[in-house]
Amino acid sequence: MALVKRLISEKLTKYLRLFPVVVIVGPRQSGKTTFAKIELPGWRYFDMEKPSDYSRVSADIEFFLDQYGEHCIIDEAQILPELFPALRSYVDRKRAKKGRIVLLGSVNPLLVKNISETLAGRIGFIEISPFSYPEAKVLRKMEVEEFWLRGGYPEPLLWNEDDRVVWMEQYVKTFVERDVLNLLRTTISPQQQIRLLTMIAHNHAKLWNASQTASAFGVSYHTINRYVELMETFFLVDKLVPYHQNVGKRLVKSHKLYLRDTGLLHYLLNISSIEALRTSPYRGFSFEGLVIEQMKRKYIQDSSGRADFYFYRTSQGDEIDFLVHDGKGLHTYEIKTSTTIEAGDLKGFKRSLEQLGLKKGTVIYFGGEDFQLDRQIEIKAIKNLL
Secondary structure, eight states: OOOOOOTTHHHHHHHHHHOSEEEEEOOTTSSHHHHHHHHOTTSEEEETTSHHHHHHHHSOHHHHHHHHOTTEEEETGGGOTTHHHHHHHHHHHTTTOOSOEEEEESOHHHHHHHHHHHOTTSEEEEEOOSOOHHHHHHHSOOOHHHHHHHOSOTGGGGSOHHHHHHHHHHHHHHIIIIIIHHHOOOSOOHHHHHHHHHHHHHTTTSBOOHHHHHHHHTSOHHHHHHHHHHHHHTTSEEEEEEOOOOOSSOBOOOOEEEESOHHHHHHHTTOOSHHHHHHOTTHHHHHHHHHHHHHHHHHHHOSSOOOEEEEEEBTTSOEEEEEEEETTEEEEEEEOOOSOOOGGGGHHHHHHHHHTTOSOEEEEESSSOOEEOSSSEEEEEHHHHO
């Protein structure tokens, strides 16, 4: 298997110069361990899910840190909560020394809670996701459409379709039985949880209505929202909130939910081939999620600055699929699965730009060329954008 240089590596280099401890979080099987080992080849590695490593660290944590704490990677660190107070004492003895320990974790809720209570000001957080399109192409030559179908989880990218479906099935099962049931005290059975995941897939990139979903399961909307929050913190789902500004229009207040990996989305929707994807009624929603997730990553991978993400929709139906607010201002993106773009397709987009007082907007489409439609609208092909 080819070694893939992750786009996030520059951020790791920077954070190791700034902080004594760097925490790399992300979904299971997204390549955290491989990334850390490639980037830090001389560092010692300990896995808390491996009994021998767990025993070695937990027997006497302070002694372990004194012996191995410099240039040390600790995987699935949240399994040993006692580690974090000891880490604080260890780091504070030489507070000015940077780049000493890297922690890896899939279970974001526990990891972040423990760290925020004990290591505030001593750590830098990096999120690593499944492969982006440029990273995936190193592993397997493919067009955007195939990447869109398969998603970015590294291991099944090289597998045939039948084996990839089996991998996804086991991935969902592990998430439900190992991660969620350990944290969420609920009457929702594993089978119902998988049904709920499937319902969320059917609502991908649409306005989210927790009460409607809750009534289908016979539980409270609080339980459904708690479940969705867990899926967010496990990096499977993300939300996009509506952009509110004084524009003299009634704006929608519900947020949108997205499954972050389109391979997982398509597994839940039973879309298993490019032909099925091309004819699916969910094609447009799936493409919107792909573009938004990949564009968000560009900002996450950037080691400087910050950005906030939104969508815009009025009760009259005018909308913008994706807005980015960063240090340079507000950027707007309309997302189209079509291979051609004409001015008549963009009337609602142009009205929305006018309502927001913006002079320029970008349309991302499935065609092959970038061009300027008019003075206001720039057209970008997805393959060039990614």
